[in-house]
Amino acid sequence: MPEIIVPAFVSVTLGFVVFFLGVFLTRKIAFLGDYNIPEPVSGGLAVAVLTWVFFAVTGRQITFDLEVRDYLLVVFFATIGLNARISDLFRGGRLLVLLLALTLTFMVLQNVIGLVGVSLFGLPAATSVLAGSASLIGGHGTAIAWGPQIEELTGFGAAPEMGVAAATLGLILAAVLGGPTAKRLIGRNDLKAEQMEAPIVGLEFEDKENPDDLINHVSLMRGMLAVHVAI
Numbered sequence: 067m068p069e070i071i072v073p074a075f076v077s078v079t080l081g082f083v084v085f086f087l088g089v090f091l092t093r094k095i096a097f098l099g100d101y102n103i104p105e106p107v108s109g110g111l112a113v114a115v116l117t118w119v120f121f122a123v124t125g126r127q128i129t130f131d132l133e134v135r136d137y138l139l140v141v142f143f144a145t146i147g148l149n150a151r152i153s154d155l156f157r158g159g160r161l162l163v164l165l166l167a168l169t170l171t172f173m174v175l176q177n178v179i180g181l182v183g184v185s186l187f188g189l190p191a192a193t194s195v196l197a198g199s200a201s202l203i204g205g206h207g208t209a210i211a212w213g214p215q216i217e218e219l220t221g222f223g224a225a226p227e228m229g230v231a232a233a234t235l236g237l238i239l240a241a242v243l244g245g246p247t248a249k250r251l252i253g254r255n256d257l258k259a260e261q262m263e264a265p266i267v268g269l270e271f272e273d274k275e276n277p278d279d280l281i282n283h284v285s286l287m288r289g290m291l292a293v294h295v296a297i
Contacts, residue, residue, distance in 0.1 A: 067124070067125050067126045068126070069126060069127040069128070069129050070126055070127070070128045070129065071129050071131060072128065072129065072130045072131060073131050074131040074132070074133040074134050075134075075294075075297075077130040077131050077132065077134070078134050078138075078294065079291070079294040079295070080130075082287055082290055082291035082294060083291065084106070084109040084110060084112075084113050085105055085106055085109055085287050086109070086287070086288070086291070087108075087109040087112060087113070088104070088105030088106055088107065088108035088109025088110065088112070089105045089109075089284060091105075091108045091109065091112060092105050092108050095108075100249060101245035101246040101249050102244075102245035102248060102249065103241055103242065103245050104241050107237070107238060107241040107242075111238070135210075136210060139206060139207040139210065140207070142207070143207050169203075172203075173198075173199040173203055176198040176199045176202050176203070177194060177195060177198035177199050178198075179197075179198065180194040180195065180196070180197035180198030180199075181194040181198070183197050184197060189222060190216075190220035190221075190222050192216050192219055192220050193216055193220060193222055193225055193228060195212070195216070196209060196212065196213060196216060196225060196228050196229035196232060197228065197232050198232075200212050200229065201229045201230075201232035201233040201236060202232065202233070202236040204233075205233050205236075205237070206230060206233045206234070206237075208229075208233075209226075209229030209230050209232065209233045210226065210229065210230065212229065213225045213226030213227075213228070213229040213230070214226055216229075
């Protein structure tokens with residue numbers, strides 16, 4: 067049966083809807099909120115299950131046009147560190163050095179495991195970075211950037227999809243495992259966050275009697291969804 071192709075603009079609009087589905091699920095399901103599961107992961111997993119059920123029942127695949135994806139990834143990675151300060155690095159001290167050492171160690175392990183994995187399945191050795199640090203440390207942006215290059219080098223046609231799949235799996239596992247682990251460590255060590263006068267993310271108006279007067283990632287996405295629906 068023919069697949070259902072969702073146009074690029076509609077795909078982006080549905081992305082906002084999926085985000086708010088994740089916000090709803092995180093607020094209503096205590097487990098998701100208690101263990102800090104990100105809203106996009108909650109909503110994305112729910113939609114992934116729904117599209118799989120639809121395919122299993124009807125035999126029709128839903129394909130989303132991802133033309134806008136590359137641009138949005140560039141915007142994300144270009145702005146993710148805009149508020150970073152060199153002074154913050156110096157304040158990190160020994161803990162930051164430890165974190166850097168652990169990150170480098172896991173990058174090596176990821177690439178070793180990736181190389182062993184592609185060797186077992188008879189895939190080109192160059193694809194191992196897509197099952198390793200390029201996807202798991204670099205994320206979707208790096209996987210998408212290097213996937214076509216490795217496809218051209220090796221002739222392995224599924225290299226881009228392999229990188230995106232590895233990045234997605236790594237992202238989901240990091241969210242599902244990282245949140246509960248952090249909660250357990252915080253509870254075991256009875257850690258308390260410092261009270262901030264202003265929110266770390268977002269801006270608050272002077273009228274504090276109205277809790278909706280808050281500019282944060284949720285209200286920003288709400289505004290973007292309204293614009294898309296209007297268009």
